[in-house]
Amino acid sequence: MLIGGLTATASVASDIRVLSSFDTSQLPTYSVLQRYMDNVADISGGKTTFTVFGPEAVSIFEQLEPVSNGVFDALYTHPVFHAGNGGLALAVDAIDVDPVARRASGVWDSVDTYYQETHNLKMVAMMSVSMAGYHLFTKEPLSEAGDLAGRKVRGTPTYFGVIEALGAEPVVLPGSEIYSALQTGIVDGAGWPAAGMISMKHYEVAAYRLRPTFGAATQPVFINLDVWNGLDAEEQGYLLEAGKLTELEMPWLGNAIQADEDAKLDELGVKVEMLSPEMATKVQNAFDAGIWAIAKESSGEAATALHEQAKAAGLTE
Numbered sequence: 001m002l003i004g005g006l007t008a009t010a011s012v013a014s015d016i017r018v019l020s021s022f023d024t025s026q027l028p029t030y031s032v033l034q035r036y037m038d039n040v041a042d043i044s045g046g047k048t049t050f051t052v053f054g055p056e057a058v059s060i061f062e063q064l065e066p067v068s069n070g071v072f073d074a075l076y077t078h079p080v081f082h083a084g085n086g087g088l089a090l091a092v093d094a095i096d097v098d099p100v101a102r103r104a105s106g107v108w109d110s111v112d113t114y115y116q117e118t119h120n121l122k123m124v125a126m127m128s129v130s131m132a133g134y135h136l137f138t139k140e141p142l143s144e145a146g147d148l149a150g151r152k153v154r155g156t157p158t159y160f161g162v163i164e165a166l167g168a169e170p171v172v173l174p175g176s177e178i179y180s181a182l183q184t185g186i187v188d189g190a191g192w193p194a195a196g197m198i199s200m201k202h203y204e205v206a207a208y209r210l211r212p213t214f215g216a217a218t219q220p221v222f223i224n225l226d227v228w229n230g231l232d233a234e235e236q237g238y239l240l241e242a243g244k245l246t247e248l249e250m251p252w253l254g255n256a257i258q259a260d261e262d263a264k265l266d267e268l269g270v271k272v273e274m275l276s277p278e279m280a281t282k283v284q285n286a287f288d289a290g291i292w293a294i295a296k297e298s299s300g301e302a303a304t305a306l307h308e309q310a311k312a313a314g315l316t317e
Contacts (some may be wrong), residue, residue: 013052014048014049016046016047016048016051016074016288017051017075018037018050018052018221019034019067019072019076019077019135020033020054020075021055021076021081022055022076023055023056026175026199026200027196028129028196028199028254031253032129032254035249036125036127036242036243036246038241039245040238040239042242045124047235049129050234053072055170056074060077061081061082061083061195062240063082064085064119067118067121068121068224069120069224072190073227073280074222075221077221077222078218079220080156086113086114086118087293087294087295087299088111088114088299089218090291090294091286091303091306091307091310092107093217093218094215094216095218095310095316096315096316099251102247104313105312105315106309107309107313110305110306111306116225118302120224120225121222122222123221123243124239124243125216125243126247127218127219127246128219128247129193129218130217130255131216131254131258132194132214132217132254132258133216134155134191134215134217134287135213136163136166136192136209136210136261137197139182139189139207140207140208141208141273146276146279147168148168148189148196149166151168151188151189152169152186152188152189153168153171154170154172154177154181154191155170156191157290158215158290158291158294159290161187161286162191162214165207165279166283173186175192178190178200179201179202183205185253195257195258196257197270198264198265203265207271209272210272210273210274210275211275214280214284214287225270236255278296283289288316292307
């Protein structure tokens with residue numbers, strides 16, 4: 001029978017149609033979803049399966065609504081893509097990568113409740129890609145002053161604070177256009193998750209990567225609430241337990257992916273440019289402040305309450 005858009009062939013046996021903002025060309029980020037699906041398969045004994053539809057099916061900036069409305073069953077995304085429509089979960093990028101504390105503090109439940117009440121979505125996982133978060137990469141090294149003054153750097157609004165803290169001008173471009181924009185000189189650098197230069201071949205057009213990294217790239221999995229309520233408690237348990245497990249695993253698995261990528265970039269001659277301690281602190285503070293500002297503009301009182309909750313737990317500034 002059909003539950004929402006989800007096909008249930010027998011008791012506790014479903015194929016969940018997942019809309020993903022990422023495909024295998026962005027392998028370090030897609031690997032988070034893959035790990036979650038693998039864990040669901042293991043925990044359910046193969047009873048719960050997934051069919052994934054990538055960004056070619058629905059634009060990343062338009063994916064929230066079709067999942068909220070039940071056209072697809074589930075969504076794997078970065079919440080900045082729906083920041084203009086109540087993207088509270090994007091604030092988690094400014095919260096420490098501590099899966100246990102995120103749950104114990106109530107942060108996880110607050111985000112889940114918000115999406116249920118605002119978007120008709122049940123959150124089943126809130127996973128960080130790694131401990132590394134984000135970085136900038138550039139065509140030329142840092143200036144003698146240790147910044148990027150006078151340059152143009154691609155970034156979504158979440159990167160604006162960092163780019164401006166380094167003295168550069170933000171340029172908004174889709175991720176798919178970074179390569180050509182660097183190649184043609186439209187931009188001098190770009191902001192991107194810390195792992196991804198290999199899969200996107202950015203190393204061919206950018207010779208430097210800035211360190212340390214900043215923030216926490218966090219990717220939730222949401223399920224349409226009507227679909228969720230149509231599942232029995234056993235299958236809901238599979239999805240929730242896989243979420244807890246993947247949240248615990250991914251920082252360390254992601255770190256290994258990051259270390260492997262860094263080693264390959266070293267071999268390819270992509271040099272590391274170290275920010276001064278003072279600049280590194282300025283960059284991290286600018287990122288956190290920018291994330292919270294976007295979250296509060298996007299989600300209002302819910303973001304203010306989440307910020308206070310996370311600060312009280314010592315998980316953010």
